[in-house]
Amino acid sequence: MFLFPSFLLLGLVTASYAEPVTEGAQSTCPVIACSSPGLNGFPGKDGRDGAKGEKGEPGQGLRGLQGPPGKVGPAGSPGIPGLKGAEGPKGEVGPKGAEGPKGAMGKIAAEIAALQSELRGFKKWVFFSTSEQVGNKYFMSTGKKLSFYRAKAVCSQFQASVATPRNAEENKAVQKVARDIAYLGLTDERTENRFLDLTGRSVQYTNWNGGEPNNADNGEDCVVLLTNGKWNDVPCSDSFLVVCEFSD
Numbered sequence: 001m002f003l004f005p006s007f008l009l010l011g012l013v014t015a016s017y018a019e020p021v022t023e024g025a026q027s028t029c030p031v032i033a034c035s036s037p038g039l040n041g042f043p044g045k046d047g048r049d050g051a052k053g054e055k056g057e058p059g060q061g062l063r064g065l066q067g068p069p070g071k072v073g074p075a076g077s078p079g080i081p082g083l084k085g086a087e088g089p090k091g092e093v094g095p096k097g098a099e100g101p102k103g104a105m106g107k108i109a110a111e112i113a114a115l116q117s118e119l120r121g122f123k124k125w126v127f128f129s130t131s132e133q134v135g136n137k138y139f140m141s142t143g144k145k146l147s148f149y150r151a152k153a154v155c156s157q158f159q160a161s162v163a164t165p166r167n168a169e170e171n172k173a174v175q176k177v178a179r180d181i182a183y184l185g186l187t188d189e190r191t192e193n194r195f196l197d198l199t200g201r202s203v204q205y206t207n208w209n210g211g212e213p214n215n216a217d218n219g220e221d222c223v224v225l226l227t228n229g230k231w232n233d234v235p236c237s238d239s240f241l242v243v244c245e246f247s248d
């Protein structure tokens, strides 16, 4: 076995712990001290433990199996109601139901209303074209000459009465439609010289011609409107133009 000389071993150890030698320093070294570099020495002892490092990333190894689900927790408080949804499409028309009595009555009522409306329109047209209006009164000539009794019957069959002017305006209106001597709805049949209308009321307005009423021949209990607009008492059996009055 080859024995390594001890002075050489000492030299190797010394060189391994020497300061690193620069090239410049080498060139200035004495010949004996600066021979070729020695071999590296053995590694030193382990240092002390360092400070604890930060938590590392989860490992890449196999994961354990998922455990069983936990128990159901208590019910939470109700949430805020959601927004109203958009309106849905219109439904189909349902089957037509049987017409009940209410529906039938409604239909009749509607027809009556329509007829009334039509009648109102027709009356307006007739009155407008053939009568004289004062307020809600319309005076209309029948164009016929009749006795006072027949005159009353004719007007009442039209739900009207013999023209009875209550003032000068109405008197003028009757005069306008008459165009001839016409009966008025007044009489003193009951009490001589006390003229009453056809409802039995005494009249306020009169427009007697001069000298009238004279109850000529002791037999004049009816009244006519002369063409000059004045009044005269005449025998009720005589025939004169019939003018009726209507109210709307």
Ligand code: GN1
Residues within 6 Å of the ligand: 212, 214, 216, 220, 232, 233, 234, 235, 238
């Ligand atoms: C008329 O025709 P005489 O004169 O008898 C009239 C009378 C008048 C009278 C006035 C039917 O009668 O009512 O008061 O004139 N008779 C008729 O003079 O109209």
Ligand code: CA
Residues within 6 Å of the ligand: 188, 189, 192, 193, 215, 219, 220, 221, 222, 233
């Ligand atoms: Ca009389």
Ligand code: CA
Residues within 6 Å of the ligand: 212, 213, 214, 215, 216, 220, 232, 233, 234
């Ligand atoms: Ca007279």
